[in-house]
Amino acid sequence: MPAPSPEESLALLQKGAAALVSKEDLLAKLRLGRPLRVKLGVDPTSPDLHLGHSLALAKLRQFQDLGHTAVLIIGGFTSLIGDPSGRSSTRPPLTREQIEANAETYRAQAFRVLDPARVEVVNNADWLGRLTFEDVIRLNSRVTLQQMLAREDFRARVDAGQPVRLHELQYPVMQAWDSVMVRADVELGGSDQLFNCLVGRDLQAAEGQPPQVVLTLPILEGLDGVKKMSKSLDNYIGLSEAPGEMFGKAMSVSDDLMARWWPLLFHEEILPGAHPMEAKKTLGERLVARFHSPADAQAAREEWDRRFSRRDLESSDLPEISLADADTVGAVVAAFAAGFGVTKSRGDARRLIEGGSVQWRGEKVADPKAALHFAGGGVLRLDKRHAVRVKA
């Protein structure tokens, strides 16, 4: 493949971007003819990277494919504070152990998207943790309170009478310092990172470095179609989720949300005239193909059709467990535990049963006290998404 011209690269890199500061700067940097250092910071605040992160990761991959270097910053230090972006309240701090563990899983997940050959993975605890108080004061002198209050989420919390802690104001400064330390040519991030990334430009300039180009990507809405996709809201599709889970979650989103996701995920318009359900299946398939493999995608779709369209639980791929005869409540609790590692209270189980969700061998069992006999085996349906095959 012939190396694309700077102009061609620019056109490609602009696709799907929410903001680019600035186009001219990026073009100028592309014309330097050397690999650019493209920074993306992620805070290991949870064990999972999700589809929301994948937009920036995919853009980073695009840079890599054009010959540039990905600088993936694991926010070992920043996550001790937590970016207040998009949050209406203070984030609870994580322990160092949690962060370490999460950082480890992040690498693995990020490499589902990134090219391992052109990436530097660094941890900002390595430099932020060494700053002296004097250093910190010096950095802070570069930023004004007014600038901070220009950030909408801070402003909103102040206006709403909610606390904003001073340490939260440090977050943009730390992120900016990262840019200086890795000598970033470009920084990627979600739209809500725009402010932080721009502080990076200021700080780099103050340190005598050419300011980075900032390229932001749209924020992906979560499964609920209302809030930003995030682990803490439990409205996400994890990059390392099993194909079936991924496909199923994709199928559960509203048609409207799917239509909004489509261009963000695929950089193309949704097929006009396609039945929404078909389109959604295609979406699910493409996601599974992207993060697992085309074969997994096809299998996930077939399994889904079998299980949910044709409601053929009997031939579906279910966890196989052994269960002792028990009353229905006890059996449901045991099946959740053995089949899915999920702890259900007996109250929860009873509610499911009384709600008519539980079926044994295709027959609804609505009486929590009914005794179930598992000799001979069969399928025990627990709720929409959970069913187990009981061994004979």
Place this chain on the structure above:
RNA sequence: GGGCAGAUACCCAAGUGGCCAACGGGGGCGGACUGUAAAUCCGCUGACUUACGUCUUCGAUGGUUCGAAUCCAUCUCUGCCCA
């Protein structure tokens, strides 16, 4: 440092001595309908219990009372105004 207001379940919020495991809304879960969509309708939404009921819960601790989310004291935290 001073004054005022506030802290209720996942979120918002009602409740100012017993009828409170705590109104209502949101969210979530389940059912009907369906395309694991939307809309609509119904049920559930602290734990244990077949049930009667028992236990834990209304910022924390201690108290008053036969009885407290509700009253008193102290403490912790938050917002606003003043300095």
